[in-house]
Amino acid sequence: MITTIGRDLNKAVDLLSWDKLVAIPTETVYGLAGNALSEKAVATIYAAKNRPHFNPLILHIKNIDEIHRYAEADMHSLNIAKILMPGPVTLLLPKKNNVPDITTAGSNKVAIRIPNHPLTLELLDQIDFPLAAPSANPSGYISPTTASHVFEGLNGKIEYILDGGPTSIGLESTICEVKGNHILMHRLGGISASQLTDLTGLEVREVLHESMPTTAGQMKSHYAPRTPLFRGDIEQLMQVHSGKKIAIISFDKKYEGEKIDCYTLSPEGDLAFAANQLFATLRKIDQANYDIILAAHFPATGIGLAINDRIERAQFLHK
Numbered sequence: 006m007i008t009t010i011g012r013d014l015n016k017a018v019d020l021l022s023w024d025k026l027v028a029i030p031t032e033t034v035y036g037l038a039g040n041a042l043s044e045k046a047v048a049t050i051y052a053a054k055n056r057p058h059f060n061p062l063i064l065h066i067k068n069i070d071e072i073h074r075y076a077e078a079d080m081h082s083l084n085i086a087k088i089l090m091p092g093p094v095t096l097l098l099p100k101k102n103n104v105p106d107i108t109t110a111g112s113n114k115v116a117i118r119i120p121n122h123p124l125t126l127e128l129l130d131q132i133d134f135p136l137a138a139p140s141a142n143p144s145g146y147i148s149p150t151t152a153s154h155v156f157e158g159l160n161g162k163i164e165y166i167l168d169g170g171p172t173s174i175g176l177e178s179t180i181c182e183v184k185g186n187h188i189l190m191h192r193l194g195g196i197s198a199s200q201l202t203d204l205t206g207l208e209v210r211e212v213l214h215e216s217m218p219t220t221a222g223q224m225k226s227h228y229a230p231r232t233p234l235f236r237g238d239i240e241q242l243m244q245v246h247s248g249k250k251i252a253i254i255s256f257d258k259k260y261e262g263e264k265i266d267c268y269t270l271s272p273e274g275d276l277a278f279a280a281n282q283l284f285a286t287l288r289k290i291d292q293a294n295y296d297i298i299l300a301a302h303f304p305a306t307g308i309g310l311a312i313n314d315r316i317e318r319a320q321f322l323h324k
């Protein structure tokens with residue numbers, strides 16, 4: 006199979022209608038999309054990503070009314086949807102029977118979001134089924150924030166990449182579930198806990214695993230570059246690892262030394278900007294010839310918490 010890149014919506018609609026896969030741009034990261042109601046298309050998504058079958062997919066829909074087609078929504082969840090969708094938030098809801106079990110990996114809950122990207126919203130408008138779309142990377146690797154990142158990982162495995170430019174947020178959506186009068190946050194992401202509380206008035210509780218309690222262990226080694234990554238106090242780590250060829254990922258500080266390159270994500274100290282640079286920078290470093298990556302602790306506030314979460318997972322395999 007030859008994978009092509011372009012902005013041809015008709016082609017994307019056509020392929021998706023035939024149960025083929027198309028990578029789509031969103032505001033968070035690129036998704037690997039197929040018809041969420043087609044067992045065949047969904048099976049192809051798992052295969053292309055080499056994704057474990059117990060890890061469910063998010064349904065991408067075009068508007069809030071569509072939520073009722075695929076899920077049972079309580080008042081608070083609907084309110085969150087009204088305030089934050091389209092946007093970088095995913096709601097976990099009891100699923101309706103028309104969503105195939107393979108899409109939710111057997112769970113009776115379905116994750117739903119409305120991606121905030123004009124090209125993908127237009128695409129969703131032209132089809133009459135929701136799109137199942139995990140991040141468009143081989144399972145376990147860094148999520149793609151440009152069409153060429155998708156190509157690097159999935160060339161030959163999917164038909165088409167719809168190029169909507171670099172993503173504006175650069176980290177995945179925040180996964181939320183309403184429980185009574187509070188929100189359970191299953192994955193940190195584009196919307197922070199404090200923003201959620203400010204916007205909805207609901208208390209937010211963070212769940213420690215990424216999403217499914219039964220798979221918490223397996224899911225830890227996400228977002229990982231091949232180059233060993235260590236996280237901590239940079240000055241200290243530089244001493245421990247002196248002599249190696251080192252890439253440093255820092256927030257706003259610049260570090261210097263022999264055989265050291267420093268990638269300062271935001272010299273101006275802007276966390277949203279840093280979040281947007283993180284995955285692309287990890288990829289760039291991973292393609293160069295470093296012995297190790299040292300990553301700093303980012304300020305533990307707002308989207309900085311999601312940055313820290315991704316860096317922590319990126320290092321896990323190499324401990």
Ligand code: TXA
Binds near residue numbers: 062063109112
């Ligand atoms: O920003 C995003 O959410 C991106 C873009 C493409 O929309 N998508 C994304 O998908 O990050 P993925 O598959 O890489 O991550 C989805 C997460 C997984 O950790 C999965 O376990 C969880 O959502 N999830 C999906 N459906 C679920 C369900 N029914 N119950 C529990 N967790 C679920």
Ligand code: MG
Binds near residue numbers: 148
């Ligand atoms: Mg992913």
